[in-house]
Amino acid sequence: MSVRSIFANTALACAALATAFTASAQTPVLNLYSARHYQTDEALYANFTQATGIRINRVDTDDAGLLARLRSEGASSPADVVLLVDAARLTAAEAEGLFQPVKSSVLEARIPAQLRGKDDGKGSQWFGFSTRARVIVFNKAGVKREDVDTYEELADPKNKGRVCTRSGSHPYNLSLFGSMYEHLGAEKTEAWLKGVADNMARAPKGGDTDQIKAVASGECAVALTNTYYLARLLRSDKPEDKAVVEKIEVVFPNQQSWGAHVNIAGGALARHAKNREAGIKFLEYLATDSAQAYFANGNNEYPVVPGVKIANPALDSMGAFKAELIPISVVGLNSTRVQQILDRVGYK
Ligand code: FE
Numbered sequence: 001m002s003v004r005s006i007f008a009n010t011a012l013a014c015a016a017l018a019t020a021f022t023a024s025a026q027t028p029v030l031n032l033y034s035a036r037h038y039q040t041d042e043a044l045y046a047n048f049t050q051a052t053g054i055r056i057n058r059v060d061t062d063d064a065g066l067l068a069r070l071r072s073e074g075a076s077s078p079a080d081v082v083l084l085v086d087a088a089r090l091t092a093a094e095a096e097g098l099f100q101p102v103k104s105s106v107l108e109a110r111i112p113a114q115l116r117g118k119d120d121g122k123g124s125q126w127f128g129f130s131t132r133a134r135v136i137v138f139n140k141a142g143v144k145r146e147d148v149d150t151y152e153e154l155a156d157p158k159n160k161g162r163v164c165t166r167s168g169s170h171p172y173n174l175s176l177f178g179s180m181y182e183h184l185g186a187e188k189t190e191a192w193l194k195g196v197a198d199n200m201a202r203a204p205k206g207g208d209t210d211q212i213k214a215v216a217s218g219e220c221a222v223a224l225t226n227t228y229y230l231a232r233l234l235r236s237d238k239p240e241d242k243a244v245v246e247k248i249e250v251v252f253p254n255q256q257s258w259g260a261h262v263n264i265a266g267g268a269l270a271r272h273a274k275n276r277e278a279g280i281k282f283l284e285y286l287a288t289d290s291a292q293a294y295f296a297n298g299n300n301e302y303p304v305v306p307g308v309k310i311a312n313p314a315l316d317s318m319g320a321f322k323a324e325l326i327p328i329s330v331v332g333l334n335s336t337r338v339q340q341i342l343d344r345v346g347y348k
Contacts, residue, residue: 027053027054027055028052028053028054028055028275028278029054029055029056029057029275029278030054030055030056030057030080030081030275030278030279030281030282031057031059031078031079031080031081031274031275032045032056032057032058032059032079032080032081032083032282033059033061033066033069033070033079033081033082033083033270034058034059034060034061034066034082034083035060035061035062035063035066035083035084035085035089036083036085036265037060037062037085038298038299040298040299041298041299043294043298044286044291044294044295044298045058047290047291047294048282048285048291051285052278052281052285054278054281054282056282057078059079063084063085063086063089063171066082066084067089067092067093067096067098070082070093070098070270070271071096071098074272075272076272077270077271077272078274079270079272079273080269080270080273080274080275080276080278080279080282081267081268081269081270081273081279081282081283082098082099082267082268082269082270083265083266083267084126084265084266084267084268085171085265086171086172086175086263086264086265087128087175087178087263087264087266087328087329087331087332088171088174088175088178088331088332088335089171089332090117090126090128090264090266090268090329090332091117091329091331091332091333091335092332092335093126093268094117094118094125094126094268094329097271098268098270098271099117099125099126099268099269099270099271100125100268100269100270100271100273101119101120101122101123101124101125101269102123102124102127102268102269102280102283103122103123104123104280104283104284106284106287107124107127107283107284107287108124110287110304110305111127111128111129111287111304111305112304112306113327114325114326114327114328115127115128115131115264115266115304115328116128116329117266117268117329118329125268126266126267126268127266127267127268127283127286127287128264128265128266128304128328129264129265129266129267129286129287129291129292129295129304130264130265130292130295130296130299130301130302130303130304131262131263131264131265131301131302131303131304131323132226132227132228132262132263132264132265132301132302133226133227133252133260133261133262133263133302133321133323134172134175134176134224134225134226134227134260134261134262134263135224135225135226135227135230135250135251135252135253135260136148136149136151136154136222136223136224136250136251136253137211137212137215137222137223137224137225137230137248137249137250137251138215138221138222138223138248138249138251139215139216139218139220139221139222139247139248140247140248140249141218141247142162142218142221143162143221143222145249145251147159148222148251149251149253149254149255150253150254150256150257151176151180151192151253151254151261152192152254154195154196154199154222154224155191155192155193155194155195155196155198155199156195156199157195157199159199159221159222160198160199161199161200161201162199162201162220162221162222163196163199163200163201163220163221163222163223164200164201164202164204164211164214164215164219164220164222164223165196165200165204165211165223165224166204166205166206166207166208166210166211166224167204167205167348168193168197168204168342168347168348169339169342169348171335172208172226172263173224174335174338174339175261175263175331175332175335176224176261176263177189177193177334177335177338177341177342178330178331178332178333178334178335178338179261179324179326179331179334180192180261181334181337181338182326182330182331182334183257183258183324183326186337186341189338189341190341190344190345193338193341193342193345193347194345194347196347197345197346197347201214201219201220201221202214202219202220203348204347204348207229208224208225208226208229209225209229209232209233211223211224211225212225212229212230212233212244212248213244215247215248216243216244216245216246216247216248217247226263227300227301227302227315227318228299228300228301230245230250230314230318231300231312231314231315231318232300232314233245234313234314234317234318235300235313235314250318252318252319252321252322254322254324255321255322258324258325258326259321259322259323259324259325260321260322260323260324261324262302262323262324262328263328263331264304264328265295265301267282267283267286268283269283287304287305289305289308289309292304292305292308293308293309293310293311296308296310296312296315297310297311297312300312300314300315302315
């Protein structure tokens with residue numbers, strides 16, 4: 001390489017570098033740590049950038065990995081906004097001091113109080129942006145609806161050898177069991193969980209979709225799932241998925257008592273957010289009608305903002321239901337006690 005071309009290349013590199021710096025100085029950026037594991041979210045982020053000009057740097061990882069990363073990065077963490085799935089995880093992260101309060105009249109007006117984190121007067125620690133019900137699916141051929149239309153009945157001897165769930169310690173189950181703990185108290189919850197563990201058709205394994213498929217195949221007669229996994233199968237064009245949904249039915253449990261357990265996906269401003277303003281803008285964006293409809297139409301979740309119009313045939317076909325109204329943060333706070341019960345009753 002000649003001296004001249006080295007100079008030319010260096011000049012080019014400097015010019016490129018200068019452009020990059022100018023661009024980053026002018027384009028506001030949001031660093032997003034997300035544990036939402038849904039491919040359909042891409043449009044949600046693209047729409048935000050289009051509406052605000054704020055570019056999103058996204059780190060996608062699972063909840064445990066995301067929290068570990070926040071912890072180890074400490075004050076030097078680039079995270080501005082954190083998205084987590086499940087109330088117990090949000091509550092645990094709040095308790096660890098990984099978030100900071102956000103005072104926003106927009107979020108307070110749009111997100112129901114029972115779906116927000118702790119508020120010491122400086123704003124909420126986190127906000128739920130979508131919900132999902134934890135429902136019961138059963139095999140149409142082998143099970144009567146009235147035998148499985150409450151969570152309590154999953155522990156009834158009449159359902160011996162029929163029940164399938166994913167691991168009891170999975171956050172989706174910890175949150176459901178934390179809700180049961182709130183409704184039933186410690187003693188009855190322990191008896192209930194022992195009953196469910198005794199009724200298993202097989203040892204807990206797999207995810208929610210695996211439980212649905214096992215119900216369809218007849219390996220299990222009844223199982224627990226989040227609604228969006230079922231909706232995904234209901235909307236699928238694949239013949240094998242169609243065959244699965246033909247064999248099963250869904251029941252929203254406890255409609256005669258406190259209602260179906262509802263969990264959330266939510267978000268928070270990270271404790272050490274450097275782009276605070278952009279972060280709050282993003283959280284407020286997630287509560288807009290269009291983002292709310294997107295959670296429903298894209299990922300089959302339910303909006304948290306009342307009155308948002310959705311167009312999702314799978315959610316429509318499952319119908320309206322009564323949801324429990326306990327503060328979702330309470331459910332998270334019970335998860336440690338629930339885990340101890342699970343260990344005692346041998347619900348893996
Ligand atoms: Fe999930």
